[in-house]
Amino acid sequence: MNPKQQIIDALRQDSQRMQILSTARRLGLHDWCLGAGFIRNLVWDKRHDYRVATPLNDIDVIHFDPRNSDAQHDAILETRLLEWLTQPWSVKNQARMHLRSNRSPYLNSEDAISYWPEIETAVGARLNADDSITLIAPFGLQALFNDTITFNAKSNNFTAFEQRIRQKRWLQRWPRLKVVNTLSG
Template sequence: MIRLEDRLKEDISEYAQLLQDLRRVRALGLPQCYIGAGYIRNYIWDRLHGYKHRDSHTDIDVVYYDPEDVREERDVQIENVLRRETGNPLWSVKNQARMHLRNGTEPYQSTSDALRHWPEVVTAVGARLNEQDQLDICAPHGLEDLYGLIVRRSPFFADRSAYLRRVEGKNWHLQWPKLTIIRD
């Protein structure tokens, strides 16, 4: 039986645009840097629903961890570079070393730790290409929910009402009807 991490790597390797974006992000040289969230999640949900590939993401999340430089301006500069290079306005870059301030939690210790605190387990997935051109996956909650089409609140995200507002506002169940959304 194929491990889910290997399955995700195989799925990503079949998506030329994502691989190109992963190379572009690797070239930035940011520490603990991944493309994550909806870019990967929506792509896998599309595959599992049998949809032909479609750009069903509202942003391209780039997350990294650098406690030495937490200036928001740095992220904006990187976003602008990526937008200019690609002509795509959907890039969103966030240094996870400062995101605890916005989220009202204790400081995160790494990108993986920050992802662990994201609202949904299924969204807490990142991918990067290492220097050997191999895919590395960051999925602190595992990949069972992603491939099981399950949306549930992360055990490290305390605000249930914010989770529910987010899930309802995204209308994922309309785009991907096979999803099981746990409102607990």
């Protein structure tokens, strides 16, 4: 089975993640997805044959709306999500997030996640109105199935990459993972 179908099937079999996707969809955001650990952890858990899913310490809802990029608007959206479903929501409009890294403005959500520190993290999922699932993956999906944590040179922040590996304790949680430093090959 191809990686895309494996991820979609894993999402559909995970009632918590489907409820989270359905709740985020209620916001009616343009160009949105749930990214980072929402997909990455699911795949790594499956690759390690874990019967119990790694808890979601935050749920990254990203969207792209250049007409309303105020951080306060994202806070309102987080409050709304919390009213609907108690989860550790984090809503970020990618139309302003380039400012944190002193980059040119992002074109859309996919462009924004293409700058995330790890290739495996740069994957998102959206639940469409017809209940189909769209995956957003600027680097494709194969890296998630390679048991790797790969530095994204486009992020231009190797220090953040190293810190995230240590702080998030990925190598302890998923011991088969190997770190790939694309700076040295």
